[in-house]
Amino acid sequence: MAESGESNKNKLKLYSYWRSSCSQRVRIALNLKGLEYEYIPVNLLKGEHFSSDFLKLNPLGYVPALVDGEIVISDSFAILMYLEEKYPQHPLLPSDLQKKALNYQAANVVSSSIQPLQNMAVLKYIKEKVGPDEVIPWVQSHINKGFAALEKLLKDSAGKYATGNEVSMADLFIEPQILGAIKRFNVDMTQFPLLSRLHEAYSELPAFQNAMPENQPDASPSSVT
Ligand SMILES: N[C@@H](CCC(=O)N[C@@H](CS)C(=O)NCC(=O)O)C(=O)O
Incomplete structure (x- = not known):
């Protein structure tokens, strides 16, 4: 489950907007894999995805973005593939x-x-x-x-x-x-x-x-x- 506001260098960080379906895909994956993460809200209605800080994470200006230590990934598909390889518990892809x-x-x-x-x-x-x-x-x-x-x-x-x-x-x-x-x-x-x-x-x-x-x-x- 997400924990808001807690600063922990090793914890995954998910930049998300509550109503974003792309962010929701990643939230489900993190939950299935039992990974704790810090939820960092990006308010799309206020245009926070176009802030210079957020554009450093995703130059396209879209949520979600995931930060895992030094690694920054945006695009839900890329994030899911990354999670799948790094955290293989509860596989998201069948072997067939x-x-x-x-x-x-x-x-x-x-x-x-x-x-x-x-x-x-x-x-x-x-x-x-x-x-x-x-x-x-x-x-x-x-x-x-x-x-x-x-x-x-x-x-x-x-x-x-x-x-x-x-x-x-x-x-x-x-x-x-x-x-x-x-x-x-x-x-x-x-x-x-x-x-x-x-x-x-x-x-x-x-x-x-x-x-x-x-x-x-x-x-x-x-x-x-
Ligand atoms: N292919 C990207 C698409 C990301 C995307 O379109 N995110 C939407 C929310 S679901 C967004 O940030 N929209 C902001 C906008 O349209 O300005 C992904 O899967 O992550």
Whole structure:
């Protein structure tokens, strides 16, 4: 679990925003692997991700960023791969090559073909240049397309979780995206029975529960992004 404010040179530091789905992926991984970390909030609404201090950690100005001693990594996928190699307990990747590839593919459906299309800069651009009423339909169309693909992609491999009966990397990308789809973008999840079933299964796991946006120290349920 995260501990806020404690200074400990050896402790992992996670720069995170409570509602960031990319940060949530890493929070779940840290919880699954039983790694303690210091939670350092970066308020995206206040533009803290563009501060000169944060840009030293991630020149792109996105959360999450992880600091492990001298090592600084940003991008959730890179962070998860790093954690997987350095802290092999509770593996996030199956040893079966086909399943491993499926995990990479499902993770990238979310991280390349859904989430970037709903990022703050994109939504601001659509709101200002196209029109405020176009924001939700835009996001929904990309979530629907990605989720429809995931339903097909995972139909033969899913067990209790996305690629079998163990939680693996695909699950860490899928759950935060489902939460955003439901809570922020009003997506009709009845179209996606497999993803809805997975969402139910995740809601029972403490590692997923503790990583939920509302359980973070910087949670501010009244704010909108
Ligand atoms: N590929 C990156 C994407 C990071 C990213 O887009 N982070 C979002 C939050 S989920 C962000 O910082 N957005 C700020 C903005 O759009 O200005 C990752 O997986 O970490």
